[in-house]
Amino acid sequence: MRPGVVRLARCLAVLGAVGALLLLGEVLFTGTVGASSAGESGVGGNALLRQGKQVFRFDTFGDQAFWGDALQLHKAIEGSANGGIGPGVSPKTALAVGLKVDATVIPAKLARAIKAGKVDLNDPKTTLALLKLNAVVGIKGFFNKDGRLGSMGITCALCHSTVDNSFAPGIGRRLDGWPNQDLDVGKIISLAPSVKPFTDLLGVDAATVKKVLLSWGPGKFDAELSMDGKAFRPDGGSAASRIPPAFGLAGVNLATYTGWGTVTYWNAFVANLEMHGQGTFFDPRLDDATRFPVAAKARFGHVHNSPDLITSKLGALHAYQLSLAAPPPPKGYFDPAAAARGEKIFDGKGRCSSCHVPPLYTEPGYNLHTPAETCSDPFIASRSPTGMYRTTPLRGMFAKSKRGFGADGRIPTLLAVVNNYDSCFKLGLTAQEKSDLVQFLKSK
Numbered sequence: 001m002r003p004g005v006v007r008l009a010r011c012l013a014v015l016g017a018v019g020a021l022l023l024l025g026e027v028l029f030t031g032t033v034g035a036s037s038a039g040e041s042g043v044g045g046n047a048l049l050r051q052g053k054q055v056f057r058f059d060t061f062g063d064q065a066f067w068g069d070a071l072q073l074h075k076a077i078e079g080s081a082n083g084g085i086g087p088g089v090s091p092k093t094a095l096a097v098g099l100k101v102d103a104t105v106i107p108a109k110l111a112r113a114i115k116a117g118k119v120d121l122n123d124p125k126t127t128l129a130l131l132k133l134n135a136v137v138g139i140k141g142f143f144n145k146d147g148r149l150g151s152m153g154i155t156c157a158l159c160h161s162t163v164d165n166s167f168a169p170g171i172g173r174r175l176d177g178w179p180n181q182d183l184d185v186g187k188i189i190s191l192a193p194s195v196k197p198f199t200d201l202l203g204v205d206a207a208t209v210k211k212v213l214l215s216w217g218p219g220k221f222d223a224e225l226s227m228d229g230k231a232f233r234p235d236g237g238s239a240a241s242r243i244p245p246a247f248g249l250a251g252v253n254l255a256t257y258t259g260w261g262t263v264t265y266w267n268a269f270v271a272n273l274e275m276h277g278q279g280t281f282f283d284p285r286l287d288d289a290t291r292f293p294v295a296a297k298a299r300f301g302h303v304h305n306s307p308d309l310i311t312s313k314l315g316a317l318h319a320y321q322l323s324l325a326a327p328p329p330p331k332g333y334f335d336p337a338a339a340a341r342g343e344k345i346f347d348g349k350g351r352c353s354s355c356h357v358p359p360l361y362t363e364p365g366y367n368l369h370t371p372a373e374t375c376s377d378p379f380i381a382s383r384s385p386t387g388m389y390r391t392t393p394l395r396g397m398f399a400k401s402k403r404g405f406g407a408d409g410r411i412p413t414l415l416a417v418v419n420n421y422d423s424c425f426k427l428g429l430t431a432q433e434k435s436d437l438v439q440f441l442k443s444k
């Protein structure tokens with residue numbers, strides 16, 4: 001090629017790359033997928049996001065074989081009056097255990113009847129109607145031809161979505177990525193007519209399984225139980241972790257409180273090993289029978305299902321999750337003047353930003369620390385292959401503060417977090433500085 005042609009070719013290649021980057025930017029950062037007009041017009045890249053949103057909200061990856069067929073949870077929902085078992089799950093009960101309802105798919109006539117108090121919220125039949133509408137966030141009903149509930153599965157949205165309560169408490173528009181802080185996963189599983197899959201896996205009796213499940217409480221789940229079989233902390237307390245947000249993770253290196261892997265690593269882990277979907281998963285770290293006796297025995301590090309209902313969806317799921325930005329706090333949630341003073345302490349005397357680097361609020365790069373470095377309780381870290389804690393990204397604080405702080409919520413308030421750092425790092429913060437720092441954290 002002549003030099004001029006080469007130059008033109010290079011120039012076009014660069015332009016092509018810029019175009020691709022712009023497209024990628026649009027794909028990853030439109031935030032509210034579907035709400036944007038581009039999202040609806042079928043731009044190639046946005047189709048990936050739309051697919052990811054579908055997967056996140058509605059895909060069970062075939063896990064109904066576990067939650068329905070094996071645990072028989074759908075029978076507990078139906079209740080004996082509808083051909084199931086026990087009293088059934090009314091909408092009141094469902095809301096009481098923290099399940100959320102997507103108001104946008106409720107037909108206007110039904111919505112008016114609910115508002116007018118003409119719908120029996122104590123009748124499991126109403127729950128079945130809501131399931132048919134696909135209105136129960138994170139729960140998917142599989143109905144037989146005769147209209148009976150034949151099985152049910154769960155989706156990512158069960159734990160990582162909530163609603164804005166715009167219709168009524170627990171009923172409103174979906175907020176994808178927000179942790180469901182009210183969801184009592186353990187209590188829900190304990191309603192299952194059969195907990196045999198758990199007794200088999202853990203090698204304990206049904207009464208013990210139920211005791212463990214009921215120890216978790218709202219907004220918590222123990223993802224490591226079926227790896228290491230540790231049902232309680234050494235001091236007898238609950239071993240569960242707070243359900244974290246799935247928003248604000250773009251740019252964050254390692255995921256989970258203890259950095260098990262990247263976001264897409266963990267998505268594959270959860271879909272296969274926690275939701276019990278049918279896919280493929282590989283992690284030889286789980287072969288360590290000393291640390292992960294349950295996982296090693298069950299060969300959780302070597303899962304192969306055919307057909308694989310998970311792997312082909314991981315790309316779209318990853319893209320969608322990275323598109324979920326952390327929400328800003330509502331007006332009045334913090335004192336702006338105090339937060340501005342607090343930011344100076346965060347970056348200066350408090351030394352916070354040496355690890356929580358703005359605007360990610362975790363380290364760009366390798367973001368793990370030993371529990372001793374931050375004077376943190378070591379139990380949860382000890383259950384991860386890393387043995388470490390990831391520097392928690394601090395964004396969206398208002399949406400995740402209900403269950404305390406730290407992986408398991410054992411630190412009750414932000415002031416208690418700050419007090420821990422004050423003594424750990426010998427910072428000598430005054431009461432005013434501490435309170436300003438708390439206001440800054442609340443502003444994130």
Ligand code: HEC
Binds near residue numbers: 160242243249257275
């Ligand atoms: C039963 C509740 C539950 C379900 C369902 C669930 N998760 Fe999670 N998720 C958790 C808990 C609890 C953790 C914290 C685990 C830990 O740190 O040990 C977590 C952690 C995460 C994280 C890491 C967040 C961070 O701060 O780094 C991501 C990402 C995530 N989940 C995505 C998903 C996706 C995608 C799905 C569906 C495939 C899913 N989760 C299904 C409960 C759930």
Ligand code: HEC
Binds near residue numbers: 257351355394405406
């Ligand atoms: C050496 C690195 C490091 C420094 C310095 C540091 N942090 Fe952290 N931070 C971490 C790690 C690691 C965690 C997770 C530990 C855990 O969960 O116990 C964490 C967790 C937190 C949390 C809990 C978030 C949640 O949702 O559970 C808050 C709040 C926090 N840090 C604020 C601060 C403030 C304020 C400062 C300065 C006074 C600070 N951090 C200094 C590494 C650091």
